[in-house]
Amino acid sequence: MKKSLALLLSLSLLVLPLTGCGGGQTAASPTPSAPSAPSETPEQSEAPAVDLTILYEADDDMINNYSLLAVNPDAPFVDADGNAVSDVYVNTEGAAALINWMLSEEGEQAAADYGYADYGEYLFYLKDDAPVSTAEIPQATEETKVIRMSTTTSVNDSGLLGYLLPLFEEKYGYTVEVTSAGTGKAIANAQSGNADLLLVHSKSQEEEFVAAGFSYVLPGFESERLTYMYNYFVLCGPSADPAGVKDATSVKDAFAAIAEGEYPFVSRGDKSGTHTKEVSLWPEELGITDEAESVEAYTDWYTYSNAGMGVCLTMAEETGSYILSDKATFLTFQSNRGVME
DSSP: OHHHHHHHHHHHHHHHHHHSSGGGOOTTSOOOOOOOOOOOOHHHHHSOOOOOEEEEOOOGGGEEEEEEEEBOTTSOOBOTTSOBOOSOOOOHHHHHHHHHHHTSHHHHHHHHHTTHHHHSSOSOEEOTTOOOOOOOOOOOOTTTSEEEEEEEHHHHHTTHHHHHHHHHHHHHOOEEEEEEEOHHHHHHHHHTTOOSEEEEOOHHHHHHHHHTTOBOOOTTOSOSOEEEEEEEEEEEEOTTOTTOGGGOSSHHHHHHHHHHHTOOEEEOOSSOHHHHHHHTTSOGGGOOOSSGGGGGGGTTTEEEOOOOHHHHHHHHHHHTOEEEEEHHHHHHHHHTTTOOO
């Protein structure tokens, strides 16, 4: 009897490796399986989704136009104190090469396509009357290879330049040095002779820049301001939307509701294109302008931050505030779960 039990036990131990794995299949004939979806990295799975969301958009007052401007090498350059600056070198050939590429069929199509693969929607749109360049673009030389672009944090934080510029640089041998700030500071940077071209989005400030002699008409174009693409500003806020702005009949009514209820609002406060647009949307009787003094009576709910778009979105998320943003940067912020590099 003991021998029989021992024999049965031995046989069962031999059978277990054959039946315990693979459902009885041999290693030589595995069942094909569909590829599994990639799992999130620990960083992705631990990062919280943002509560900040788009509550109002697509109002005619929320269109956001972007323009390229070449810096005039003979401009009356001045420093921050208004003192004349001499011995300024402007890389006009490099600036022209980059502008012509960005306005070429290749460059414009790349800008128009940006974002769709990652976000399921386009982040920038070409204007119907956008200028198009067919100029031949020269290869970089030792004298022209470094191009200085002064632009806005909205453009930079959206990731657009990180996508476009390597295409241009690899093909033509240039290196583009990007400085980003609010439009007012970006333009001031060019006025002091520290930029070869601008990519900004504030029509009134661009027109002042042109009128003061800081830009010129590139060959093949009709004006200094080359407005070629746009997207939309969006009014964002906490998903609970205590001000009820998503039910407003216009974006100006939405801003009025925020002011009436004194709900927290984060402003760029940096004289950027976004800041300029924002102050135009408040009820006139509030007297809000782009000057800090104009909001001293509203500091209980209005934060005049003097910061870039990414920083302001983080502030709004952390404080449950409303905020005006360009849509491209907000979608990047949301996709990155609130992490801005």
